[in-house]
Amino acid sequence: xxxxxxxxxxxxxxxxxxxxxxxxxxxxxxxxxxxxxxxxxxxxxxxxxxxxxxxxxxxxxxxxxxxxxxxxxxxxxxxxxxxxxxxxxxxxxxxxxxxxxxxxxxxxxxxxxxxxxxxxxxxxxxxxxxxxxxxxxxxxxxxxxxxxxxxxxxxxxxxxxxxxxxxxxxxxxxxxxxxxxxxxxxxxxxxxxxxxxxxxxxxxxxxxxxxxxxxxxxxxxxxxxxxxxxxxxxxxxxxxxxxxxxxxxxxxxxxxxxxxxxxxxxxxxxxxxxxxxxxxxxxxxxxxxxxxxxxxxxxxxxxxxxxxxxxxxxxxxxxxxxxxxxxxxxxxxxxxxxxxxxxxxxxxxxxxxxxxxxxxxxxxxxxxxxxxxxxxxxxxxxxxxxxxxxxxxxxxxxxxxxxxxxxxxxxxxxxxxxxxxxxxxxxxxxxxxxxxxxxxxxxxxxxxxxxxxxxxxxxxxxxxxxxxxxxxxxxxxxxxxxxxxxxxxxxxxxxxxxxx
Amino acid sequence: xxxxxxxxxxxxxxxxxxxxxxxxxxxxxxxxxxxxxxxxxxxxxxxxxxxxxxxxxxxxxxxxxxxxxxxxxxxxxxxxxxxxxxxxxxxxxxxxxxxxxxxxxxxxxxxxxxxxxxxxxxxxxxxxxxxxxxxxxxxxxxxxxxxxxxxx
Numbered sequence: 009x010x011x012x013x014x015x016x017x018x019x020x021x022x023x024x025x026x027x028x029x030x031x032x033x034x035x036x037x038x039x040x041x042x043x044x045x046x047x048x049x050x051x052x053x054x055x056x057x058x059x060x061x062x063x064x065x066x067x068x069x070x071x072x073x074x075x076x077x078x079x080x081x082x083x084x085x086x087x088x089x090x091x092x093x094x095x096x097x098x099x100x101x102x103x104x105x106x107x108x109x110x111x112x113x114x115x116x117x118x119x120x121x122x123x124x125x126x127x128x129x130x131x132x133x134x135x136x137x138x139x140x141x142x143x144x145x146x147x148x149x150x151x152x153x154x155x156x157x158x159x160x161x162x163x164x165x166x167x168x169x170x171x172x173x174x175x176x177x178x179x180x181x182x183x184x185x186x187x188x189x190x191x192x193x194x195x196x197x198x199x200x201x202x203x204x205x206x207x208x209x210x211x212x213x214x215x216x217x218x219x220x221x222x223x224x225x226x227x228x229x230x231x232x233x234x235x236x237x238x239x240x241x242x243x244x245x246x247x248x249x250x251x252x253x254x255x256x257x258x259x260x261x262x263x264x265x266x267x268x269x270x271x272x273x274x275x276x277x278x279x280x281x282x283x284x285x286x287x288x289x290x291x292x293x294x295x296x297x298x299x300x301x302x303x304x305x306x307x308x309x310x311x312x313x314x315x316x317x318x319x320x321x322x323x324x325x326x327x328x329x330x331x332x333x334x335x336x337x338x339x340x341x342x343x344x345x346x347x348x349x350x351x352x353x354x355x356x357x358x359x360x361x362x363x364x365x366x367x368x369x370x371x372x373x374x375x376x377x378x379x380x381x382x383x384x385x386x387x388x389x390x391x392x393x394x395x396x397x398x399x400x401x402x403x404x405x406x407x408x409x410x411x412x413x414x415x416x417x418x419x420x421x422x423x424x425x426x427x428x429x430x431x432x433x434x435x436x437x438x439x440x441x442x443x444x445x446x447x448x449x450x451x452x453x454x455x456x457x458x459x460x461x462x463x464x465x466x467x468x469x470x471x472x473x474x475x476x477x478x479x480x481x482x483x484x485x486x487x488x489x490x491x492x493x494x495x496x497x498x499x500x501x502x503x504x505x506x507x508x
Numbered sequence: 509x510x511x512x513x514x515x516x517x518x519x520x521x522x523x524x525x526x527x528x529x530x531x532x533x534x535x536x537x538x539x540x541x542x543x544x545x546x547x548x549x550x551x552x553x554x555x556x557x558x559x560x561x562x563x564x565x566x567x568x569x570x571x572x573x574x575x576x577x578x579x580x581x582x583x584x585x586x587x588x589x590x591x592x593x594x595x596x597x598x599x600x601x602x603x604x605x606x607x608x609x610x611x612x613x614x615x616x617x618x619x620x621x622x623x624x625x626x627x628x629x630x631x632x633x634x635x636x637x638x639x640x641x642x643x644x645x646x647x648x649x650x651x652x653x654x655x656x657x658x659x660x
Contacts (some may be wrong), residue, residue, distance in 0.1 A: 183555040199544040202529040396622035
């Protein structure tokens with residue numbers, strides 16, 4: 009992209025009104041994202057009405073801002089109340105909530121916000137500079153590659169718990185999640201599965217009510233059955249954000265997760281939820297403090313939030329260059345712009361490259377503005393934790409119920425949420441793994457659908473699938489991850505013997 | 509042994525339900541290579557093997573923990589919370605969100621030990637408004653109207 013086009017976009021955006029729209033979009037996005045049940049695509053739909061009178065360039069800038077900010081906002085309730093508003097924030101709950109539980113919600117929120125901003129900016133730079141080459145990579149991702157990528161995400165289960173009993177329980181939890189993902193009408197064959205002959209389950213079990221039930225409602229039940237000490241929330245640390253030094257120590261986590269998030273984001277259909285789990289998996293594997301993951305590791309929050317926000321920049325690559333929306337939110341942006349007569353695709357880049365530079369600039373400004381906006385929002389939200397749990401618990405339960413209901417406007421979703429809340433309570437009590445269940449649920453459909461498609465395309469030849477370069481690379485990586493501890497042990501053993 | 513039975517029998521029952529579901533699927537024709545049941549069947553077999561391994565392991569290292577004494581006040585409080593929540597969910601469609609939610613919040617606060625009536629009343633009304641207004645008017649979420657049909 010030439011510098012002139014960038015200047016042209018700068019001229020369009022650096023005026024009071026467009027800047028006000030970007031700032032307003034950031035505020036709306038963060039607040040919408042923080043509300044359970046309001047995901048990025050819903051936030052964009054709600055904001056489309058504001059764009060009718062806007063210039064198309066400003067409209068795309070405004071919607072991209074809402075998109076970025078709503079993904080970031082999702083992390084706020086995930087950290088504070090254990091309510092992942094969207095599947096993209098599910099990985100954030102795993103370490104964000106334990107940090108908040110220690111009485112440091114400000115720290116967890118600070119990590120989440122700064123990581124989101126950095127992830128968003130790095131992915132936007134990648135998007136601007138590498139749209140065309142990145143698109144070539146994305147086009148190589150067929151069903152087999154997407155299956156391998158989802159399978160790689162699932163492999164995190166092997167490292168979630170230590171000890172054989174913990175590991176077995178984690179795997180069982182994951183398989184239960186994968187099973188839940190198969191309930192309802194199968195997308196490829198239209199056959200209903202595990203619906204017990206009722207209409208109630210025909211559309212399957214929604215990810216949001218299950219997640220909200222498993223994480224939030226089970227926690228409400230747990231907190232209400234025991235006398236909790238909430239003195240940790242009265243201290244000054246409550247709203248204290250993370251320091252620069254601590255954040256700087258996570259620079260490599262930020263970089264790695266940004267790259268992972270951007271790459272996953274450009275794959276149509278993958279999206280922020282897979283990105284956040286992959287970022288988390290990679291970090292968990294690489295980190296020196298593996299045992300802290302799941303118990304409040306700052307790197308865990310940093311990895312998942314960086315990756316899910318980096319996916320937003322990545323998702324714009326197929327949208328701008330091919331006119332293929334990477335996910336529901338990108339599809340909404342595409343629809344909104346079609347109202348203005350703008351058609352996304354290769355012709356847009358050739359004839360109106362200013363759209364790419366406007367998206368780049370608006371997302372960069374939004375990611376910077378987001379830090380300041382979200383600090384205020386997060387500090388306000390963090391103070392809520394000072395409330396006695398008898399009040400907070402009831403509000404969390406009602407907010408969870410509305411969140412589950414709002415996504416489909418169906419009361420059945422609330423019943424599903426409650427069932428999974430009770431299930432989650434006992435699941436936790438008997439030390440099964442919540443996170444593995446959600447991981448299976450989020451990645452289950454992608455895994456099965458793409459495996460079936462890949463097998464069909466390869467005429468049932470498994471060899472043809474596993475020998476595709478990207479698939480083989482993912483599978484070898486999984487194999488290496490599993491074998492590395494044994495190999496490491498063997499090397500140490502041989503060294504010890506030699507030394508002896 | 510009691511602990512093992514208590515902890516793992518729901519899991520075994522869940523697996524039983526699962527295989528019952530799979531057996532129903534096996535008769536359905538499908539043209540895709542995996543079939544509608546093979547993927548779940550594969551999951552089920554692995555989960556069963558893992559469950560057996562878990563039970564065997566638990567039997568081998570069994571340590572009966574002393575039974576936890578039941579705290580009756582907590583138990584009755586929980587019973588109240590569950591009963592109120594169940595009633596709330598069952599009556600939501602008939603009575604409506606706006607009318608039932610403040611009653612539910614007030615009931616929950618009472619069950620959870622709050623006794624200051626003014627505070628209970630204020631909290632239940634404010635919480636209902638705070639939860640209702642943004643979702644209804646900003647996000648256009650249609651809540652169950654119940655008896656207050658004029659709410660639109």
